[in-house]
Amino acid sequence: MTRCLFLLSLFIPLSVQAEIYRWVDAEGRVHFSDQRIPSAERLDIQSGRQIQPPPAPGPNSPDEHYPGPYSQVALLTPTSDQTLSDPAQGVAVSLYLEPALVEGHQLRLMIDNRVMVLDRNQTQLRLKGLEAGRHRLQIQVWGPDDRIVAQSASRIFELKLPSAPGELP
Structure with missing residues (x-):
């Protein structure tokens, strides 16, 4: 009898269904839950399939302007x-x-491509010790999870040595 029940159980399809919801909070973090949240989207999860997580929100290139949760950067x-x-x-x-x-x-x-961490409220500074030539400058905002949450577009500027008196530039 036990054998019959065991064999019968192999032929009965098991139906497991779980609803998974995904949403992005105001700071751009992605969340998943089995509880329905008003702004969440329901994900269609099928057993046996591997699902790639969606890419974390962030800039698509290192040079593009990406304000993230800020209106201006x-x-x-x-x-x-x-x-x-x-x-x-x-x-x-x-x-x-x-x-x-x-x-x-x-x-x-x-x-x-060198990093200078700024004080929390520092919006004005003077860079010294740069060599003559072209330089790339950009401001980035990093989150507590050590990823970029916002950034300005990069700027290229040139630093030239001053001409000596009587010398044409």
Whole structure:
């Protein structure tokens, strides 16, 4: 009798159904749950299929402007393609972030792919020690999970050595 029940159970299709919901919160984080949330989308999960998680929200390229949860993330100075001619004075950098930096986020200034972590409310600074030549500058906002949540478009500017008196540029 036990054998018959066991064999019979092999032929009865088992139906397992679970509803999974996905939503993105105000800070751009993706969540999954088996509980329905008003703004969530229901995912169609079929047994036996491998599902790739959706890509984390973020910029599509390292140079593009991506405001993320901010309305404005911008470098005000130096301007694009600006030529500066006094390296000793340094490069004045001014940035704008609206609204203010979210708790847990961190400002980072990218200078030629080098990282400079900024103080929480630092929006004005002077870069010294840059060599003559073209430089790439960008502001990024990093989240607590160590990923970019917002960034400005990158800026290219040039730093030239000043001409000596009596010398043509």
